[in-house]
Amino acid sequence: MVDLFVYGTLRHMPLLELVLGRSGAALDVTPAHLPDHGAFAVVDQPFPAIEARVGHRAPGLLLRGLTPDDMAALNFYEGGFDYTLRPVTVALDAGGSAPAEVYFPEPGLWQTGAAWDLGDWQQKWGALSLRAAEEVMAYRGRLTAAEVAERFRPIRIRAAAWLAAQNRPGDPDHDLTRDVVVHQHKRAYLNFFAMEEMDLQFRRYDGSLSPVINRGVALVGxxxxxxxxxxxxxxxxxxxxxxxxxxxxxxxxxxxxxxxxxxxxxxxxxxxxxxxxxxxxxxxxxxxxxxxxxxxxxxxxxxxxxxxxxxxxxxxxxxxxxxxxxxxxxxxxxxxxxxxxxxxxxxxxxxxxxxxxxxxxxxxxxxxxxxx
Known part of the structure; x- marks a missing residue:
């Protein structure tokens, strides 16, 4: 079992649950912070990096008792970006301290700016990051973390396009919750473009549902x-x-x-x-x-x-x-x-x-x- 301190986007519980593939209600989560460190926004990127800075404190969560499968999922999600686990001692917000491990970036990997704010990130990038993480985690076991990291920019472009499509006006003549039935969703291919397939049914003009059909789409953005x-x-x-x-x-x-x-x-x-x-x-x-x-x-x-x-x-x-x-x-x-x-x-x-x-x-x- 591993005790892990998270200071950045994984403090967003929906994202953590998606990466781990299980409910956060079953996690042992304790508010904590890392003294003499800070979480700072990475220039031109929607995530932070942690840096040692005297007098600062990096707020976060201490996740106790993570399983080997939990760590494998987290290493896949984080591992392609040259993060390395290091042991630290975190201060618990309620008092006391505890040993933990933290994902630190390689020195000099990122140029950082102002202090990073979780609330600002959630408002601007939370939904996009969740959609991108869905695609990333679908390839666990099929691609390496480094291979996914190479494709991360087009993944985010597709995620932004999906969110934009969701925000366009709906069809007043069709209720997608009842007029389309998805039986299987497969992410078949990931590169600069992506291919996805679905086995689905759609509502026909006579009111009945179509037979189950298999269709694919090239996703670009x-x-x-x-x-x-x-x-x-x-x-x-x-x-x-x-x-x-x-x-x-x-x-x-x-x-x-x-x-x-x-x-x-x-x-x-x-x-x-x-x-x-x-x-x-x-x-x-x-x-x-x-x-x-x-x-x-x-x-x-x-x-x-x-x-x-x-x-x-x-x-x-x-x-x-x-x-x-x-x-x-x-x-x-x-x-x-x-x-x-x-x-x-x-x-x-x-x-x-x-x-x-x-x-x-x-x-x-x-x-x-x-x-x-």
Whole structure:
């Protein structure tokens, strides 16, 4: 049995229960703190790191009597981020002290900032962390902790997309609690994208439930798509890059002309992502965003959700672009007169659906934008 002191996100009992796979009511939990240490926010991350600092105290919980399986689950959840268990003596809030172990990060691993606050984290990141932990823990025994850690960013992107989908308006004609019956949910594959399968039934139009069917979905996240448009030039900017997905699918033209696009990071709005991607991929500062559509591009196979924009900008102020080498991007751009863009749509030159969607929207609103 192990006595463990937790100071960070695992103080959130729903998360601790999810990771352990059992109710917190059965745990021996005691409020405690670690003297001369503090929990500090990690820069650009939604979790804290503990550091030795004289005069500080790191609040937390002492979890007594954790089983080997408990520790295996915790080591899987924490282990991919270069945390190491170390023995300490914690002070009990009710008085006295007790030996325990603590997950300490490797020295210099994280850059820390201000003191971390559990309540602020719960409000901003609690729900997302629970959803991400569901996906993480589904791969215990199938992937190593390090392999999951390598995929943690896309896991969080998918979690944020799921929460955003949950917050969109429901269907007034269907009650999902009775009109969809899930018999089995399997997380089949985890990488930059994920594949999930369900055996389920749905309510048919005659009122009966369908037979049990097996269906899968490719989960990506949410993406922002922006077609840059210079009103003065009456021209758009397109980017071209190699798309492995279309190559794997057998396409003989895997270098695709597209609008600027990229996944929306957790905590980022679609508009912020559109502006960020425009600078990263095309070196453009967007002056104004016009909303085109919010859509699933392939609702029969993919859960990706697109926020499509036309971005008003000045092509005389292009600075940089080309994508991020860290993300394997190799991008070139082309400025194209509006009439050439529409001719390409009519000639079925373009294979990228968001590009065609944005171009057709622009054809309807171009005069208004130019007058504005």
């Amino acid at each position: 949410q993406a922002a798509v922006v077609l840059p448009y210079d009103r003065r030039r009456d021209a758009v900017l397109l980017i071209e890059q190699f798309r492995a997905a279309t190559y794997i699918a057998g396409n003989q033209r895997p270098w695709m002309w597209e609008p600027v696009a990229g996944l929306i990071d957790p905590g980022e709005t679609p508009e912020q992502a559109a502006r960020r991607e425009a600078m990263e991929e095309a070196g453009l500062t967007i002056d104004q965003l016009e909303t085109v559509a919010q859509v699933y591009p392939s609702s029969g196979a993919s859960g990706e959700f697109l926020h499509i924009f036309v971005g008003l900008c000045d092509f005389d102020e292009i600075a940089g672009g080309g994508g991020l080498e860290s993300e394997g991007e190799d991008i070139r751009s082309q400025i194209l007169p509006y009439e050439a863009l529409i001719q390409g749509v009519d000639d079925q030159t373009y294979q990228d659906m968001p590009l065609v969607t944005a171009a057709l929207w622009l054809s309807r609103h171009r005069e208004r934008l130019r007058q504005g």
